[in-house]
Amino acid sequence: xxxxxxxxxxxxxxxxxxxxxxxxxxxxxxxxxxxxxxxxxxxxxxxxxxxxxxxxxxxxxxxxxxxxxxxxxxxxxxxxxxxxxxxxxxxxxxxxxxxxxxxxxxxxxxxxxxxxxxxxxxxxxxxxxxxxxxxxxxxxxxxxxxxxxxxxxxxxxxxxxxxxxxxxxxxxxxxxxxxxxxxxxxxxxxxxxxxxxxxxxxxxxxxxxxxxxxxxxxxxxxxxxxxxxxxxxxxxxxxxxxxxxxxxxxxxxxxxxxxxxxxxxxxxxxxxxxxxxxxxxxxxxxxxxxxxxxxxxxxxxxxxxxxxxxxxxxxxxxxxxxxxxxxxxxxxxxxxxxxxxxxxxxxxxxxxxxxxxxxxxxxxxxxxxxxxxxxxxxxxxxxxxxxxxxxxxxxxxxxx
Amino acid sequence: xxxxxxxxxxxxxxxxxxxxxxxxxxxxxxxxxxxxxxxxxxxxxxxxxxxxxxxxxxxxxxxxxxxxxxxxxxxxxxxxxxxxxxxxxxxxxxxxxxxxxxxxxxxxxxxxxxxxxxxxxx
Numbered sequence: 001x002x003x004x005x006x007x008x009x010x011x012x013x014x015x016x017x018x019x020x021x022x023x024x025x026x027x028x029x030x031x032x033x034x035x036x037x038x039x040x041x042x043x044x045x046x047x048x049x050x051x052x053x054x055x056x057x058x059x060x061x062x063x064x065x066x067x068x069x070x071x072x073x074x075x076x077x078x079x080x081x082x083x084x085x086x087x088x089x090x091x092x093x094x095x096x097x098x099x100x101x102x103x104x105x106x107x108x109x110x111x112x113x114x115x116x117x118x119x120x121x122x123x124x125x126x127x128x129x130x131x132x133x134x135x136x137x138x139x140x141x142x143x144x145x146x147x148x149x150x151x152x153x154x155x156x157x158x159x160x161x162x163x164x165x166x167x168x169x170x171x172x173x174x175x176x177x178x179x180x181x182x183x184x185x186x187x188x189x190x191x192x193x194x195x196x197x198x199x200x201x202x203x204x205x206x207x208x209x210x211x212x213x214x215x216x217x218x219x220x221x222x223x224x225x226x227x228x229x230x231x232x233x234x235x236x237x238x239x240x241x242x243x244x245x246x247x248x249x250x251x252x253x254x255x256x257x258x259x260x261x262x263x264x265x266x267x268x269x270x271x272x273x274x275x276x277x278x279x280x281x282x283x284x285x286x287x288x289x290x291x292x293x294x295x296x297x298x299x300x301x302x303x304x305x306x307x308x309x310x311x312x313x314x315x316x317x318x319x320x321x322x323x324x325x326x327x328x329x330x331x332x333x334x335x336x337x338x339x340x341x342x343x344x345x346x347x348x349x350x351x352x353x354x355x356x357x358x359x360x361x362x363x364x365x366x367x368x369x370x371x372x373x374x375x376x377x378x379x380x381x382x383x384x385x386x387x388x389x390x391x392x393x394x395x396x397x398x399x400x
Numbered sequence: 401x402x403x404x405x406x407x408x409x410x411x412x413x414x415x416x417x418x419x420x421x422x423x424x425x426x427x428x429x430x431x432x433x434x435x436x437x438x439x440x441x442x443x444x445x446x447x448x449x450x451x452x453x454x455x456x457x458x459x460x461x462x463x464x465x466x467x468x469x470x471x472x473x474x475x476x477x478x479x480x481x482x483x484x485x486x487x488x489x490x491x492x493x494x495x496x497x498x499x500x501x502x503x504x505x506x507x508x509x510x511x512x513x514x515x516x517x518x519x520x521x522x
Binding site for chain 2: 207213215
């Protein structure tokens with residue numbers, strides 16, 4: 001059975017601003033060396049799916065570069081590929097109108113590939129999932145569409161498509177971001193949320209996309225396609241726990257600065273919910289060949305120390321202290337510096353005596369000697385983004 | 401007022417034949433020689449239905465179909481080709497009907513009637 005994967009990678013990630021000022025959400029760095037899209041791409045490869053397109057539109061240069069550098073390793077002679085398709089405006093001068101329109105406008109590619117099943121994924125989520133389990137379920141149920149689902153707290157219903165399934169997991173109701181969600185049977189605090197991961201039989205998908213394209217619609221899978229299909233097709237819900245490769249039910253839409261911060265901090269906890277160390281499910285990425293991370297200086301008061309942190313290649317911690325932080329490659333920390341609970345992206349240089357806490361510092365920022373960040377939010381807010389929970393974000397390339 | 405049909409066909413003889421036949425059925429007819437002209441005619445002539453050849457120079461019918469539907473989602477379009485192979489092409493499924501070319505226009509005329517009736521009901 002021929003399976004093609006299409007990753008919707010056009011997410012603007014407005015609530016992650018300023019991290020998304022210069023890059024689409026799937027290209028936002030995460031966990032030191034990764035980009036958010038690496039998790040979905042790794043899931044594909046680890047699930048044996050090696051025909052993958054990523055559809056982009058906004059601010060896609062960074063994403064293109066990353067995929068080109070990191071994901072050109074598949075075997076072209078075997079017909080494998082990870083390819084980026086920018087919005088080609090093949091049939092229209094407008095941007096994609098919705099998630100369904102993004103696929104509709106790439107009908108030409110579906111025709112060229114002619115898969116049996118189309119796996120539609122989002123490039124915005126962090127999780128480890130074996131898509132083969134979902135595909136097997138789809139085939140077993142003789143489904144036209146299968147939607148991956150996860151239990152969420154009902155208080156979050158306004159962020160998700162909420163699914164109602166019968167005892168056989170057939171979907172009988174769907175509410176898009178409802179205020180009053182239908183809760184799970186026997187679990188009044190839980191809802192069954194759509195993960196934005198779909199398996200479609202290709203011919204049904206094409207017909208439903210065309211019907212949708214030819215009607216007044218917002219051209220969105222959640223708002224339009226799924227509700228229409230529940231009425232006339234075989235639509236099933238797949239329980240994420242059946243395909244969860246991490247075993248912890250971990251699935252995150254790191255769509256806000258808080259969620260992004262917490263997901264990074266999870267990685268430096270004693271036993272993270274997201275295990276990056278499982279050799280059975282490697283997370284692949286692009287890493288330039290930087291030298292290993294290093295600490296220097298050992299005299300009293302000027303010891304290069306790293307505690308409960310992730311430090312990537314090319315970093316030098318020189319006479320400063322780092323606690324509960326995540327560093328991307330090439331971060332330099334100079335003497336008498338104190339950094340706590342922070343995320344520093346590639347090439348950040350922290351000058352002597354600087355103090356940083358609960359901050360995200362974007363790429364290539366030079367923090368001058370003696371700077372304090374996170375110690376006076378009013379002062380910080382004059383120069384940087386400070387979110388309601390007090391996380392300070394210093395944008396890329398800013399001159400301080 | 402008569403209903404207006406846009407005939408998109410690169411071969412002149414055939415274009416004239418369709419025009420005559422459809423006029424005698426009581427329709428107004430406008431024509432285009434390729435997909436690009438067709439898009440212009442859709443904008444300027446506001447037809448009620450389109451008969452669209454597929455293999456044409458400048459812009460083929462498949463591309464024109466997609467582009468026309470972006471401008472007018474609901475206009476009925478009949479693909480009309482000598483080739484049956486395009487029926488398998490996903491992009492052709494966006495048309496309301498697919499009629500193989502023939503000197504006997506009965507099937508085409510029936511389809512036109514059917515689609516215009518459906519359009520009125522809507």
